[in-house]
Structure formats: structure tokens, C-alpha cells
Amino acid sequence: GDSVTQMEGPVTLSEEAFLTINCTYTATGYPSLFWYVQYPGEGLQLLLKATKADDKGSNKGFEATYRKETTSFHLEKGSVQVSDSAVYFCALSDSRYGGSQGNLIFGKGTKLSVKP
Amino acid sequence: ETGVTQTPRHLVMGMTNKKSLKCEQHLGHNAMYWYKQSAKKPLELMFVYNFKEQTENNSVPSRFSPECPNSSHLFLHLHTLQPEDSALYLCASRLLSNAIYFGPGTRLTVL
Numbered sequence: 001g002d003s004v005t006q007m008e009g010p011v012t013l014s015e016e017a018f019l020t021i022n023c024t025y026t027a028t029g030y031p032s033l034f035w036y037v038q039y040p041g042e043g044l045q046l047l048l049k050a051t052k053a054d055d056k057g058s059n060k061g062f063e064a065t066y067r068k069e070t071t072s073f074h075l076e077k078g079s080v081q082v083s084d085s086a087v088y089f090c091a092l093s094d095s096r097y098g099g100s101q102g103n104l105i106f107g108k109g110t111k112l113s114v115k116p
Numbered sequence: 117e118t119g120v121t122q123t124p125r126h127l128v129m130g131m132t133n134k135k136s137l138k139c140e141q142h143l144g145h146n147a148m149y150w151y152k153q154s155a156k157k158p159l160e161l162m163f164v165y166n167f168k169e170q171t172e173n174n175s176v177p178s179r180f181s182p183e184c185p186n187s188s189h190l191f192l193h194l195h196t197l198q199p200e201d202s203a204l205y206l207c208a209s210r211l212l213s214n215a216i217y218f219g220p221g222t223r224l225t226v227l
Binding site for chain 1: 118120122149157158159161164172206208215216217218219220221
């Protein structure tokens with residue numbers, strides 16, 4: 001079945017460092033891809049999404065490009081801030097339902113800590 | 117603030133108690149979800165409702181009983197839980213094929 005694999009955390013960076021969190025997926029169809037963020041004590045919030053190959057999702061300085069050839073959707077940010085400390089989840093929509101209708105399948109999450 | 121609200125935010129219950137979690141959205145979304153988030157485990161989908169009809173039960177024990185009286189409200193009734201059921205329970209909703217929006221969660225502790 002479909003699955004998502006994220007890099008293991010935790011990731012610790014200094015403020016203004018460059019961030020990459022790797023995400024690869026396995027899917028039989030053409031899923032939509034998502035990044036969610038969970039700040040301490042809160043639920044998950046949609047950070048960005050991409051619905052087809054070569055699409056780039058972006059929000060709050062974060063970016064991720066849907067790469068069908070490498071089945072990847074890596075999250076990047078050029079200069080992280082302390083306020084970016086959170087857990088980041090990669091997800092895809094279950095392609096059993098044609099890619100966009102299905103439920104989301106989540107990775108295990110990557111905890112990011114940014115030090116001042 | 118995603119527009120999905122959950123009450124209570126924190127709940128402590130004994131193994132013999134019966135309690136209910138409530139979720140509400142007035143976003144016009146057609147699908148509602150219960151997820152369980154435990155430490156060191158991936159997010160687990162529990163139940164899905166689409167236009168008030170249950171479309172998925174992900175092998176959840178019967179001590180968890182969902183109820184969806186209308187497309188804006190979702191409940192999770194809890195009965196004779198175990199300590200290992202302690203977790204963050206997240207409600208979410210979705211409009212058609214768009215992204216899922218989560219509530220803040222209920223932190224449940226079973227003693």
C-alpha cells in the first residue's frame with residue numbers, strides 16, 4: 001500500500017541555518033502531497049501542498065517540490081527561526097481513490113529544534 | 117485557528133468511566149475524522165465520516181464508539197478504556213479533495 005518515509009529526528013539547528021527535511025513516498029497512483037506542522041500543545045496545521053508532479057508548494061518561507069522521478073517531497077527553508085521549532089509531518093492522499101479524494105497517510109514526523 | 121474546535125482539551129478518566137469527546141466545524145466540510153496520536157507512533161487514522169456516513173473504521177476496538185449526528189459535529193464515546201489508550205485525540209475535517217484541517221486535540225489520560 002501507499003506509504004510515506006521521513007527522515008528521523010530530532011533535527012537541531014541554529015537560527016538562520018538552512019533546513020531540509022527529507023520525505024519520500026510510495027504510491028500506486030498519483031497522490032497529492034502535503035506538509036503539516038504541529039507546534040507544542042497544538043493540533044496539526046497545513047503548511048503547504050502540491051497536487052501534481054513538478055508543482056512547488058510554498059508558505060511562510062518553506063518550500064517543497066513534488067518530484068515524481070525521485071518520489072520525493074523534501075521540505076526546505078533558507079533561514080530558520082526559533083519560532084519554527086515544531087514537529088513536521090509529510091503526508092500523501094491515499095491514491096486508491098484516484099489521488100486526491102482519499103484519506104491522508106502520514107509519516108512519523110520530524111522534530112525540529114532551532115536554537116538562538 | 118483552523119475552524120475545527122474540540123472539547124474538552126484535557127481529560128483524565130478512570131478505566132471504568134464513560135466520557136465523550138466532541139468535535140465541531142462550521143466550515144461546510146463534508147468529511148470528518150478521528151485520529152489518535154501517541155508518543156513515538158505515527159498518526160493513526162481511527163474513523164472517517166463522509167456526509168454523516170461512516171466510511172472507514174480502521175480496526176478500532178469497540179471501547180471507542182464514534183457518532184456523527186450531522187456533518188458539523190462528531191463525537192467519540194469512550195467506555196472502559198485502558199491506560200495504553202492515553203494519547204492525543206485529533207479531530208479533523210475536509211471539503212471534498214482539499215487538505216485536511218485539524219482541531220487542537222484532546223489530551224486523554226486513562227488512569
